[in-house]
Amino acid sequence: MSDAKAVIGGPDWAHDMYDLLRAEGVTQICYVPDAGHRVMIDRSLADPEVHSIPLTTEEEGVALLAGAELGGSKGVLLMQSSGVGNCINMLSLTNGARFPLLCLVSMRGDFGEGNPWQFPMGRATRTVLEAMGVVVLKAEGPGDVIPTIQAACTMVWGSGEAVAVLLGQRLLGAKKF
Amino acid sequence: MAQLKRIAGVNQPPATLDRREAVPALIERPADWLVVAGLAGTAQELCAMTDDGPNVFGLGGAMGAGPSMALGLALAQPGRRVLGITGDGELLMNIGALGTIALMAPANLKIVCVDNGHYGETGNQDSHTGLGVQLDRIAAGFGFPTVLAINTMAEIDEGKRILAAPGLAFILLRVKDGPALKKKRSLRPHVVRDRFRAALSGT
Numbered sequence: 007m008s009d010a011k012a013v014i015g016g017p018d019w020a021h022d023m024y025d026l027l028r029a030e031g032v033t034q035i036c037y038v039p040d041a042g043h044r045v046m047i048d049r050s051l052a053d054p055e056v057h058s059i060p061l062t063t064e065e066e067g068v069a070l071l072a073g074a075e076l077g078g079s080k081g082v083l084l085m086q087s088s089g090v091g092n093c094i095n096m097l098s099l100t101n102g103a104r105f106p107l108l109c110l111v112s113m114r115g116d117f118g119e120g121n122p123w124q125f126p127m128g129r130a131t132r133t134v135l136e137a138m139g140v141v142v143l144k145a146e147g148p149g150d151v152i153p154t155i156q157a158a159c160t161m162v163w164g165s166g167e168a169v170a171v172l173l174g175q176r177l178l179g180a181k182k183f
Numbered sequence: 184m185a186q187l188k189r190i191a192g193v194n195q196p197p198a199t200l201d202r203r204e205a206v207p208a209l210i211e212r213p214a215d216w217l218v219v220a221g222l223a224g225t226a227q228e229l230c231a232m233t234d235d236g237p238n239v240f241g242l243g244g245a246m247g248a249g250p251s252m253a254l255g256l257a258l259a260q261p262g263r264r265v266l267g268i269t270g271d272g273e274l275l276m277n278i279g280a281l282g283t284i285a286l287m288a289p290a291n292l293k294i295v296c297v298d299n300g301h302y303g304e305t306g307n308q309d310s311h312t313g314l315g316v317q318l319d320r321i322a323a324g325f326g327f328p329t330v331l332a333i334n335t336m337a338e339i340d341e342g343k344r345i346l347a348a349p350g351l352a353f354i355l356l357r358v359k360d361g362p363a364l365k366k367k368r369s370l371r372p373h374v375v376r377d378r379f380r381a382a383l384s385g386t
Binding site: 018033035057059060061062063065066067068069070072073074075076077078079081095096098099102103104105 | 209215217219220242244245248249251252253254255256257258260269277279280282286287324359372373375379380383384
């Protein structure tokens with residue numbers, strides 16, 4: 007794993023998060039790219055035992071992971087907070103069929119945001135997820151990430167819940183404008 | 184009543200197949216597949232063809248989910264043949280999923296679109312495909328390695344050959360407007376999920 011860290015770079019917590027999810031048995035990692043998920047995406051692309059699946063829209067990932075679960079595989083969906091809005095109706099599949107679901111959401115329109123376009127969906131992210139029955143957890147600092155992901159994994163694959171972990175801009179750093 | 188105009192310059196043969204004959208003729212042995220069937224016509228007919236079998240996950244909502252679910256299932260079960268079967272309306276709603284499927288290209292996955300050119304559940308309004316949008320050409324553009332459009336019963340045999348061969352493929356089955364085979368099926372998605380998983384895992 008240290009080789010991957012050296013080649014891919016990025017913060018330790020992101021590598022630790024990848025290693026934790028792999029240890030949990032995740033084999034399908036799907037995403038609409040975002041800078042906040044760079045390490046997860048690059049690690050998944052370098053991992054021969056993982057399907058690294060780019061999506062055209064985030065809702066594809068909600069359905070894809072339901073199919074993965076039907077087939078007995080675990081997965082995770084990575085998206086930016088703006089993508090949460092694209093998932094709303096698709097979450098009726100998750101909710102109605104009680105599919106476990108783990109989403110990692112990199113926040114925009116959050117701590118220190120400099121692009122006004124990001125605020126409407128950033129403000130609504132937690133509300134719309136909760137409205138569709140998704141449990142929302144948030145990590146704000148490097149020390150929060152692993153305990154939060156570990157808790158989320160237990161809630162998802164132990165209890166069968168749908169959980170979104172928001173990765174805040176205090177953790178990721180706000181994009182410069 | 185005013186009508187939408189067809190897209191100019193698109194020439195397609197008329198859709199003449201009856202889906203009640205064409206779908207069972209193409210999918211001869213539905214029990215051989217793990218099936219994700221989109222709302223509503225294809226879920227109804229695949230449930231009718233399997234007597235609401237546990238190998239079929241039929242959608243009743245979450246429009247646009249079908250093909251992506253089939254992809255996740257195919258990647259999770261590389262040793263099983265997976266069929267994602269859906270209608271034109273559902274496929275159009277999440278058309279980018281075809282690009283994702285082509286990119287991942289699982290050899291055990293087939294996508295079949297039963298295209299009746301209409302939104303059959305909502306009052307039979309024309310869909311884009313009924314007005315000239317050609318989903319087979321879209322699938323080819325996304326990079327599907329094998330694409331077939333079926334307009335006549337004589338072309339069904341080629342479709343069966345493609346379904347029997349390994350490799351990702353897209354089949355467009357153009358049918359006329361009209362009812363699908365139908366049997367009362369469970370519309371409770373958690374029940375359908377649990378029985379699908381139990382049948383697959385043998386527990």
